[in-house]
Amino acid sequence: MLALRHVSKSFGGNHVIQDVSLEFAKGSLSAIIGPNGAGKTTLFNLICGTVRPDHGEIVLEGRALQGLPPRHVAARGLARAFQVASLFPTFTPWESFCAAAAPAHLGIAGLFSGFPRASARHRADEVIALLGLGAVARTPVAQLSHGDQKMVDIGIALCARPQVLLLDEPTAGMGPEERWHMVDTVRRLWQSTGLTVLFIEHDMDIVFSVAQDVTVLSYGAILARGAPAAVRADPGVIQAYLGSYAKEAA
Numbered sequence: 623m624l625a626l627r628h629v630s631k632s633f634g635g636n637h638v639i640q641d642v643s644l645e646f647a648k649g650s651l652s653a654i655i656g657p658n659g660a661g662k663t664t665l666f667n668l669i670c671g672t673v674r675p676d677h678g679e680i681v682l683e684g685r686a687l688q689g690l691p692p693r694h695v696a697a698r699g700l701a702r703a704f705q706v707a708s709l710f711p712t713f714t715p716w717e718s719f720c721a722a723a724a725p726a727h728l729g730i731a732g733l734f735s736g737f738p739r740a741s742a743r744h745r746a747d748e749v750i751a752l753l754g755l756g757a758v759a760r761t762p763v764a765q766l767s768h769g770d771q772k773m774v775d776i777g778i779a780l781c782a783r784p785q786v787l788l789l790d791e792p793t794a795g796m797g798p799e800e801r802w803h804m805v806d807t808v809r810r811l812w813q814s815t816g817l818t819v820l821f822i823e824h825d826m827d828i829v830f831s832v833a834q835d836v837t838v839l840s841y842g843a844i845l846a847r848g849a850p851a852a853v854r855a856d857p858g859v860i861q862a863y864l865g866s867y868a869k870e871a872a
């Protein structure tokens with residue numbers, strides 16, 4: 623289980639996360655939603671260790687994460703894909719995954735000595751299969767579609783065999799077809815691996831058709847948390863965020 627307990631973070635006088643407590647069961651698929659600036663990405667930054675909380679605890683499987691540098695948080699089993707993928711454009715997906723799966727303890731020297739190692743090649747093949755990237759596995763990343771590039775970013779996150787995967791707007795900037803392909807891939811990945819998946823998403827059709835539970839952040843605090851149907855019917859959520867979406871869906 624991943625738990626946040628009374629976590630707060632301010633940037634100057636901007637109280638971006640305010641006394642947030644949340645639990646995500648092992649193997650769950652959860653959406654984080656809320657208006658722009660609500661603190662969703664900051665919440666991910668806090669979990670991953672790129673931002674340190676001012677107060678509170680972040681615990682994965684009983685062990686505290688807060689205060690650890692990001693690479694130690696990653697070593698505990700947390701991985702993240704970004705809103706904007708940052709990839710090596712000349713690497714193919716397979717080469718990207720081989721680099722990401724190279725044994726971390728060998729450092730940069732390990733990356734270049736006998737690269738890629740058999741274990742990294744094996745993991746790269748597994749990740750290609752998990753994400754259905756076989757057809758583009760040997761194509762340089764720069765030549766891939768936006769959707770496939772986002773998929774490669776997720777693949778890089780998967781290479782370390784995480785327990786928890788954080789996806790920051792996995793469908794951002796995609797057309798409808800790419801969007802639902804991404805959703806189906808994430809759902810299949812979740813079902814086949816037992817990963818705990820948290821995703822930030824602005825497309826409410828996706829949120830309410832995929833997530834097992836939904837957390838609504840507003841001004842850095844939890845406005846609602848629960849099953850999709852209950853959250854969608856919550857008057858406070860409708861007023862603060864869903865607005866016309868809830869009326870259209872009713």
Ligand SMILES: Nc1ncnc2c1ncn2[C@@H]1O[C@H](COP(=O)(O)OP(=O)(O)OP(=O)(O)O)[C@@H](O)[C@H]1O
Nearest residue numbers: 633634636638656657658659660661662663664665
């Ligand atoms: N490193 C930082 N320094 C100062 N302010 C920051 C920093 N990171 C985030 N903020 C501020 O925190 C607030 C929340 O930002 P955050 O990116 O977490 O929101 P969000 O809910 O992810 O928004 P969006 O949906 O637009 O991506 C914003 O007011 C933002 O300007």
